[in-house]
Amino acid sequence: MKSNKIAEILRNEGNSSYKERSFNDALIKYNESLCFSEVDSEHLGLAYANRSAICLELKKFEKCLKNIKLARLNNYPKSSQEVLDTREKKCLELAKKSKGNEGKKFFRLSYKPNKAIPYIIDGLEMRTNDKYGRHVITNKDLHVGDIVAIEKPFxxxxxxxxxxxxxxxxxxxxxxxxxxxxxxxxxxxxxxxxxxxxxxxxxxxxxxxxxxxxxxxxxxxxxxxxxxxxxxxxxxxxxxxxxxxxxxxxxxxxxxxxxxxxxxxxxxxxxxxxxxxxxxxxxxxxxxxxxxxxxxxxxxxxxxxxxxxxxxxxxxxxxxxxxxxxxxxxxxxxxxFGQKISSNDSRAYQDLQQSIGSGWYPFCSLFNHSCASNILRIYIDGKIALIVTRFIPSGSQLFDCYKVSFAKHSKDERQAKLLKQFNFKCDCEACEFNYPMPPHIPIKNAKLIKLAKKIEDECAQQQNINGKSFHECCKQMDANYKDFPSLELVWLQKSFAYLLLLQARHESENN
Ligand SMILES: C[S@@+](CC[C@H](N)C(=O)[O-])C[C@H]1O[C@@H](n2cnc3c(N)ncnc32)[C@H](O)[C@@H]1O
Structure with a gap:
């Protein structure tokens, strides 16, 4: 139940964190305080005002101004208006000096959108057959790094x-x-x-x-x-x-x-x-x-x-x-999955994302599984970006990976899981040709091993994507697709995913 008393306690807890410059903890408390504030009470205005102070500290000028506006609209006490006026003035001055960092978004479709389904590219088509039921094919060549859909859950x-x-x-x-x-x-x-x-x-x-x-x-x-x-x-x-x-x-x-x-x-x-x-x-x-x-x-x-x-x-x-x-x-x-909010400094691959929910994505539902898939899902703010990870010639099917890939799981393990959970016997290329698991896959191009390692090291050092490395990674994976499966291509795919996760975090943080 809404309670101004609880709202005040939470706001005060937020203020203590704010004084210690623990802005994330303070923000959680202010937001919680907003939730408990009774409708039309000044506690709403006070919490929005405090949130504007955090935004200013973090140089989120536009958001600071929005919170000041919300505070005014939500009964922020007239007697303290001066505090808000001063903050607004300072924010506007700082905003003028800062260049603004709204660059082009990385996660956008690589080709023109489908007219009827604007969040997927033109050129993807649905087909049906006895073996796969519904499935998605491409009517043009797709290259590594192409973003073919950005879907919100229904x-x-x-x-x-x-x-x-x-x-x-x-x-x-x-x-x-x-x-x-x-x-x-x-x-x-x-x-x-x-x-x-x-x-x-x-x-x-x-x-x-x-x-x-x-x-x-x-x-x-x-x-x-x-x-x-x-x-x-x-x-x-x-x-x-x-x-x-x-x-x-x-x-x-x-x-x-x-x-x-x-x-x-x-x-x-x-x-x-x-x-x-x-x-x-x-x-x-x-x-x-x-x-x-x-x-x-x-x-x-x-x-x-x-x-x-x-x-x-x-x-x-x-x-x-x-x-x-x-x-x-x-x-x-x-x-x-979403970017971990509380552990901003962690750059370890496995630490970048955390489970945030569960959802049904109507377009992504149409993808069948392969243990050697050719697309990757990257979650960004609740949406799925579908990215090509292997060259896909026109006319071919796009395959997702239902959690079991040949790079991590043995054939027996994969087949047992897929049969149990999804009720089909997998006969994808990895199952049919019994692809060996790393590190037992042959190396076909040693130079690319060096590139994969370099990208992995860069990722561990950096906050966001290195555009040059990303481009090089896509180019090499695309050009050498006939060598698949090879140790270097599997490793490059891993580095590629790491780069994309970093980029998703960067974009989400700066949004
Ligand atoms: C998410 S749906 C994929 C779309 C599905 N074909 C449809 O028509 O709705 C998952 C179901 O597709 C089928 N499926 C997925 N991958 C398959 C594969 N490699 N071989 C055969 N059937 C598959 C299984 O019946 C599975 O339960």
Whole structure:
């Protein structure tokens, strides 16, 4: 429950951290204080004002000005206005002197976008066959380093707690509960609960599409992991039918008989009312045949102040909906990774990212697996950038890697995992030709070993991407693609991923 008393305590804790120049800790406390501040109280204004002070310290001038504006709009005490006026003046002066660092973004599509799906490049097409079901091919040659898609999830959840992976419990005060972006200097609190913050541009849409149902049970959802995912899809679906469970039920019964290959390529994704098309697409996804307990989902709905009646009178349909969702999520919801916020100084490869959530990416769902994949997913602020890692000739299929690659796992291990989790026997090139694992793969071009090592060392030293090294890495991997698999190409792929992770962190931090 909102409480100005708690908001004040949190703000004071933030002030202590601020005095010690622990700006990240102070920021978390100020954001938490925003969440607890009662609507229309001056505590909102005070916390925004304090956040503007951090922005100024960190030379984030534009964000500083935005926070000053928010403070004024949110009852910052008239008696202290002078503090804000002085800060604003100083900020404007410093901003004038600074050159500004908004360079071109690195993560943008390498070719012109597809007209109907503007977040993928023109030239990618969906095909179907008996062996792979739906899959994506390219109708032009693709080269190492090409960015072919930058996709937002259709539905995602933010993790603040997990029994399985290491997550930051402060994520709810650091990331938008809708887009997952680490927009921590600009987040605004939900007016109802104390556990969700949003980008100003996401707040309204999030509320209308699902948060109005999440809000009263948000604390329970945040600790419920996959239960949250299935319920969130249900909330989105119900909102699309303006809360009418009967209309949702009629629609769901109707789509059971529709085309099994319906996908993102079949509808206009930019139409405002496209949730129905996404539901239709979701209905075509492969489901696991496992039995899932939905007891926890039921408990949340049974105690939901607005949905309990709907739940009681439509139990069978809702239970079936949730159960099907669990079976789909098993195959299609992917962990989402983000840059670690609290450990800014760490440059170790394995330390750059941390699990921040889970989501369904409708386009990325169409990729099949290969243990020697030709694309790589890089997570950046909740979005997936798909990047080519091996030359892909026109007409070929793009393959993702479902966590098991020949460079890290033996053939037996890979095949067992894929069969168990995804129910197919892998016969990719690495399985068919039994590619050896490093370090047993032959070296075909020793010079490239040196390059891979040089890039790896550079990455360990630097904060962001070395453009020259990146270009060289792409060029060599592209030119020598016929040598695959070789130790140097596998090593270059690893260095390439390291460079991209550094760049993702850099872009996220400077956003
Ligand atoms: C994320 S989907 C990929 C898209 C899928 N083909 C479709 O039509 O929805 C994962 C499912 O695709 C199939 N699949 C993925 N990789 C495969 C492969 N290498 N060989 C055969 N089937 C594969 C499996 O049924 C798997 O559960």
């Amino acid at each position: 539905c995602s959840i933010l993790l603040t707690h997990s029994n399985f992976v290491d997550v930051d419990k402060n994520n709810k005060f650091l990331r938008c509960a809708y887009c997952l972006k680490s927009n921590r200097f600009e987040l605004v609190p939900c007016q109802g609960c104390c556990s969700a913050m949003f980008c100003p541009s996401c707040q309204q849409e999030a509320f209308e599409s699902f948060h109005k149902y999440e809000c009263p049970v948000m604390d329970k959802l945040l600790t419920s992991g996959s239960v949250h995912i299935a319920l969130k899809i249900f909330f989105i679906a119900l909102s699309a039918f303006k809360g009418s469970i009967k209309e949702l039920q009629t629609f769901m019964n109707g789509i059971d008989k529709m085309d099994k290959n319906f996908s993102i390529f079949d509808f206009n994704i930019s139409q405002p009312d496209n949730v129905k098309s996404y539901l239709r697409y979701m209905n075509t996804l492969t489901r696991s045949d496992g039995k899932f307990s939905i007891a926890q989902h039921e408990e949340i709905l049974e105690n939901h102040p607005e949905l309990k009646e709907i739940y009681e009178s439509n139990k069978d349909f809702i239970k079936e909906f949730l159960h099907r969702q669990c079976q789909t999520n098993d195959h299609y919801f992917h962990g989402i």
